[in-house]
Amino acid sequence: MNKIIDFRSDTVTKPSEGMLDAMLHAKVGDDVYNEDETVQALEQKLARQFNMEAGLFCPSGTMTNQIAIKCFTQPMDEVICDQTAHVYRYEVGGIAYHSSASLRLLHGERGILTPELIEPEVNDENIHYPNTSLVVLENTVNKGGGKCYSLSQIAPIHHLCNLKGLKIHLDGARIFNALAATGDEAHQYGQYFDGISICLSKGLGAPVGSVLLGNKETIAKAKKIRKAFGGGMRQAGFLAAAGIYALDNNIExxxxxxxxxxxxxxxxxxxxxxxxxxxxxxxxxxxxxxxxxxxxxxxxxxxxxxxxxxxxxxxxxxxxxxxxxxxxxxxxxxxxxxxx
Known part of the structure; x- marks a missing residue:
């Protein structure tokens, strides 16, 4: 064999000639000054696609997840997620480090949570307990072997979160894989989540970047947190152009x-x-x-x-x-x- 075949991750892809051409000809400006029209086009494109108000382009899915969790929690809050979740396993203890929040780890089937699993773990108001404030789902579940939620599974979790006054965030690192498998529509997702993180550098083949979606108030707060995290980029349109190309050409x-x-x-x-x-x-x-x-x-x-x-x-x-x-x-x- 003359060529290595690399199955380690879907992050190892290289930009195609078409993607490189899109990057080369991107119109760019200083994104920290809100002057990069290609970044704005990417953020708006995904926000429309998932029926949410606004988006924020970031270097990585870890950053979009951690920003979202900081937006939706306060110190001494508790976050519910599966024990296999990327936000727990592979983000360097970021929830504790950035948000001073604790975790309630559940044991779903291959990482898939249900209302029946979540409801008993929501803390009552008690001076001894952290305040349960957020549920995080992952779609698809990395450590679950790419198992995915359908919208029919997400809807009752959203209903429970509404009843309990909880925010709900989606780590949608491979959300387009889930959509391809379930046949669900992206625009239906916005009604169920306060935040959605979408990775462009996994199955879609962009070299770098993720977008956090939410309402305008959340994204305004997220932009300030991104700056504090060191994630404010300048002429980032060259990277955003790769994301737009990926969305236009690599989903089907x-x-x-x-x-x-x-x-x-x-x-x-x-x-x-x-x-x-x-x-x-x-x-x-x-x-x-x-x-x-x-x-x-x-x-x-x-x-x-x-x-x-x-x-x-x-x-x-x-x-x-x-x-x-x-x-x-x-x-x-x-x-x-x-x-x-």
Missing amino acids: RLKDDHHHAKTLAYALAESNYVHHVVPVETNIVLFEVAKGYAAKTVQKFKEKGILCSTTNHSTIRLVTHLDISPAMVDETIEIIRHLK
């Missing part, structure tokens, strides 16, 4: 990534060294090998030119994306079948 093809992931999962399920394959819904494949052998198996794949990663001592993750071609999938399947 996400179904190809899902097909590739399912094809790989079928091959893995037939391999004698694979103990279990988590059912695939989107573009993430999780499979289990003998306990303690995940790192060794990843190394064997690497020696064959296949890059993937471990999630624990027995579980391996493959992520499909726009830089993975059908020929690469076929080549990977041959390696899966003959790996020893």
Whole structure:
């Protein structure tokens, strides 16, 4: 094999020629002075798409999530999320660091929460308890193997949050993968969330950037927090142009990534060294090998030119994306079948 096939993440993609051309010809200005029309176009485009009032372009999904949580909480509040949630597992304890809030961790099925799980964990008013103020959902669930919520699952959670006076934020890092899998419409999402974080550098293939959506008041507050976080960018339109190109050109093809992931999962399920394959819904494949052998198996794949990663001592993750071609999938399947 002459070429490395990289399944470590859908963040490893490179900009296409069309995306690079869009970046090269972007009209830019100083975004901190509200003078970058391409950034504004991206923010407005996503806000319209998800039926929300405004947007804020940031360097990363971690930043958009952490800004949202700070907008929706006060010190000594408590945030409800699943124990697999990205905001808990992979954001460096940012909720405690930035917002001085505690976490109530739930155990949903592959990261999917329900009103029945959430309601008993909402604290009563009591001097000993933190104030429950926010619920965070993740769609799709990274550590759940790309499992996704449908709007029919989100609606009753939103209803509960309304009854309890809670804000609700969506870590929509792979929201377009969820939409491709469920057939739901993006414009229906705005009615259910106070904040939505959308990543452009995962399945959509932009080199960097996420957008936080909310009402105008939330986004005005978020912009000041972004500045305090060091996230105010200047001629950011070159990056925003990549995001606009991704939204215009790379959404429909996400179904190809899902097909590739399912094809790989079928091959893995037939391999004698694979103990279990988590059912695939989107573009993430999780499979289990003998306990303690995940790192060794990843190394064997690497020696064959296949890059993937471990999630624990027995579980391996493959992520499909726009830089993975059908020929690469076929080549990977041959390696899966003959790996020893």
